[in-house]
Amino acid sequence: MSRVHIIGGGLAGLSAAVELAPQAQVELYEAGPVCGGRARSFHDKALDTVIDNGNHLMLSANPCTFRYLDLLGARHTLQGPGEPIFPWFDLNEQRGWTVRLSPGKIPFWLLSKRRRVPGMTLKETTALVRLMRADDDTVVSDCLAEGALARRLLEPFAVSVMNTPSNESSAALLGNVVRRTLAQGGQACCPWMAAHGLSESFVTPALAYLEQYHASVHTGTRVAALRYERGRVVALETSSGEVALGAEDSVIMAVPAPVATSLLPGLDGPDQFESIANAHFRLPFHLKPRGVVAQARFVGLIGGIAEWVFVHDDVLSVTVSAANRYADRSQTEMLETIWSELLQALNPILEEPLPQLMPTARLIREKRATFAATPEQNRRRPGAATPYINLALAGDWTDTGLPATIEGALQSGLDAVALLGFRSERTRVKAA
Ligand SMILES: Cc1cc2nc3c(=O)[nH]c(=O)nc-3n(C[C@H](O)[C@H](O)[C@H](O)COP(=O)(O)OP(=O)(O)OC[C@H]3O[C@@H](n4cnc5c(N)ncnc54)[C@H](O)[C@@H]3O)c2cc1C
Numbered sequence: 001m002s003r004v005h006i007i008g009g010g011l012a013g014l015s016a017a018v019e020l021a022p023q024a025q026v027e028l029y030e031a032g033p034v035c036g037g038r039a040r041s042f043h044d045k046a047l048d049t050v051i052d053n054g055n056h057l058m059l060s061a062n063p064c065t066f067r068y069l070d071l072l073g074a075r076h077t078l079q080g081p082g083e084p085i086f087p088w089f090d091l092n093e094q095r096g097w098t099v100r101l102s103p104g105k106i107p108f109w110l111l112s113k114r115r116r117v118p119g120m121t122l123k124e125t126t127a128l129v130r131l132m133r134a135d136d137d138t139v140v141s142d143c144l145a146e147g148a149l150a151r152r153l154l155e156p157f158a159v160s161v162m163n164t165p166s167n168e169s170s171a172a173l174l175g176n177v178v179r180r181t182l183a184q185g186g187q188a189c190c191p192w193m194a195a196h197g198l199s200e201s202f203v204t205p206a207l208a209y210l211e212q213y214h215a216s217v218h219t220g221t222r223v224a225a226l227r228y229e230r231g232r233v234v235a236l237e238t239s240s241g242e243v244a245l246g247a248e249d250s251v252i253m254a255v256p257a258p259v260a261t262s263l264l265p266g267l268d269g270p271d272q273f274e275s276i277a278n279a280h281f282r283l284p285f286h287l288k289p290r291g292v293v294a295q296a297r298f299v300g301l302i303g304g305i306a307e308w309v310f311v312h313d314d315v316l317s318v319t320v321s322a323a324n325r326y327a328d329r330s331q332t333e334m335l336e337t338i339w340s341e342l343l344q345a346l347n348p349i350l351e352e353p354l355p356q357l358m359p360t361a362r363l364i365r366e367k368r369a370t371f372a373a374t375p376e377q378n379r380r381r382p383g384a385a386t387p388y389i390n391l392a393l394a395g396d397w398t399d400t401g402l403p404a405t406i407e408g409a410l411q412s413g414l415d416a417v418a419l420l421g422f423r424s425e426r427t428r429v430k431a432a
Contacts, residue, residue, distance in 0.1 A: 001025050002248035004420070005236060007223045007263075010037025011406055012394040013254035014206045015068055015413025021213035023422050028215065029238055031222035034199075035207065037256075038366065039406060041197030046362050047282040047315070052198045054278045054366055055310045055319045057160075057298070061180045061188035062407040064414060067425060072205035079195035081296040084186035088152065089345040091303035096349070098292050099153060101186030109186070119148030127154055131178050134171030137375050141167040156302055160321045162373040162403050163274045170375045176401050193298070193310065202406070226251070226263055226391075233391050250390035252416045257371060257397040266387075270371030270380050270397050275327070277320040279306075279338045282360045286313050288351040304341040305334065316342060316354075323365065331363045370404035371397045384412065384419045392416035 004020050006013045009030030017026045034040060041052050058065055058078070069075040084101035100115040102108040109115040110122060127150060130143035140158045144150040144166065155166055161177055162169040181188050194201040210217060218240070227235040233251045236243040245251070253260055257269035289311050293299050298310045305326065308319040318338050320326065326334060339358040347353045371377050381399040384392045394416040395409065402408035418424035 003027055003246060004250050004252060005029065005243065006252045006254055008037065008254035009035030009217065009219065010254060011039055011202055011409040012396065012413045014203065015410040016252045016254060016394055016417050017215060018068065018071060018206050018209055019414055019417045019424055020422055021210050021215045026210065026215035028217045029221045029223050030217065030219045033220055035217065035219065036199055036203040038369065039198045039202055041199035044362055047280055047360055049282060049315060050197055051280050051315065051317065052194065053364060054276055054369065055308060055317050056193065056198055056406060057308065058192045058406055059181055059188065060190040060192065061184060064410040065407050068410050069201065072209050074201055074205040077195055077201040078192045079297065080190055080192040082190065084189040085292060085296055087292045087296050087299045089299055089301050090152065091301060091341055091344055094344065101189050103186040105185040117149050117152045121147060124149035128178055128182060131171050131175040132183065134175050136172050136379065138171040139167055139375065140169045140171045140174050143171045152302060156300060156307060160307055163276060163321045163370045164373040165322050169373045170378045173373055173378055173403055177403065228388060231389055233388055250420045252392050252394055254394040254413065256368065256395065260393060260395065264386060267382060268380050269382060270377045272372040272377050273368040274370055274372045275323040275365055275367045276369035277323040277326065277334065277363060277365045279318040279335055280362045281316045281339065283314045283316065284359065285352055287311050287316065290349050290351060293349050299345065301341060301345055306338045306341045309342065309345065335361045335363055373403045384415045392419045
């Protein structure tokens with residue numbers, strides 16, 4: 001049986017490993033102590049509970065995500081409202097509303113004042129068409145028209161999907177997401193999140209699956225260099241020693257862009273990044289939201305720093321995307337501002353109000369959360385192929401046609417597997 005050496009145990013590497021395990025001997029090398037990369041859970045000492053490095057929201061229009069979870073028997077570890085509903089609260093106007101998409105492709109929800117964005121006009125929806133037709137140089141803000149739809153839905157949607165300010169982010173890339181989601185109707189837009197943590201959904205089941213196939217997962221093993229000879233990779237230099245490759249062996253490099261460009265001479269990749277900040281607050285009681293937030297377990301905020309609030313049992317987790325703009329704000333300043341926003345947005349819908357005094361809190365800034373999804377950086381994304389016949393690339397930063405997301409990472413793993421000539425469900429998923 002040929003061996004495939006996978007460098008990087010993030011979701012791209014795990015996706016490739018899971019796909020290959022029944023077909024080849026998988027050797028996976030992960031530099032860190034655990035797998036999961038930028039989508040993982042850990043026990044936080046200050047909060048004394050398990051949290052994710054960052055809240056992750058997924059949409060039902062993510063075929064690779066749901067196929068991966070189904071293969072691992074882990075779909076039940078996600079939770080969501082079961083319908084395309086998005087509760088919002090505007091901090092400037094102190095009012096909340098819920099966008100309720102209609103399930104089919106015909107957007108009946110736009111005709112109902114109770115379901116659409118308050119204050120929007122139908123004319124504003126032409127922004128979606130402009131996004132889907134945008135060329136490679138256009139930025140998102142050039143496609144949005146002034147108005148309630150842009151301010152209360154499209155702009156916050158764009159910033160969180162692209163993790164890049166709209167006046168810099170690629171309209172064509174966002175257009176691809178719109179084509180797969182909003183343009184397909186509500187059934188493609190049901191929100192999902194990990195019920196008990198990203199590792200429990202995406203990592204632990206993958207490791208159990210790999211074990212069944214006797215795949216080897218070498219955590220704490222950094223690959224420092226690859227040796228290339230006559231158009232092939234012939235050896236890996238790892239922190240645990242050299243691994244010589246057999247004539248049939250191949251390699252999937254599923255590491256972040258800066259690592260890949262250092263391991264593969266001549267490779268270009270994105271070199272600008274955006275951060276994401278996540279604030280976690282541990283409450284001394286279980287949170288009991290009322291109404292639609294009880295069903296959705298999240299709420300989108302506009303007009304402040306906080307963008308998405310995820311309501312767990314006794315933890316509130318808040319996402320701030322495109323967070324390079326807040327780099328000079330101290331942890332305390334960020335946490336206190338976010339807490340004051342939570343008091344305004346959540347107290348009206350909680351059975352027991354939040355305490356005025358901020359509880360134990362933690363701010364995690366992922367400095368290189370994603371590549372900056374600008375037109376220029378998007379053009380720098382390579383495909384899975386390399387000049388070396390037995391080496392393929394994977395990772396959310398490769399040219400997946402999507403912004404840096406779980407779906408893109410999982411898809412890239414399948415693409416790398418197919419490129420190396422193995423069976424990959426990618427063809428089937430693409431067709432669906
Ligand atoms: C805070 C945050 C919030 C996010 N929110 C969302 C969201 O809401 N929805 C969504 O879909 N996506 C979201 N994302 C994006 C998503 O997490 C990523 O797109 C995805 O996890 C990337 O997976 P990857 O495997 O491509 O890369 P990574 O997760 O970076 O994996 C690369 C792995 O390679 C390892 N590695 C590096 N160098 C070496 C080496 N030399 N040898 C061996 N191993 C090495 C690393 O340790 C890492 O485990 C978010 C990301 C962050 C950080």
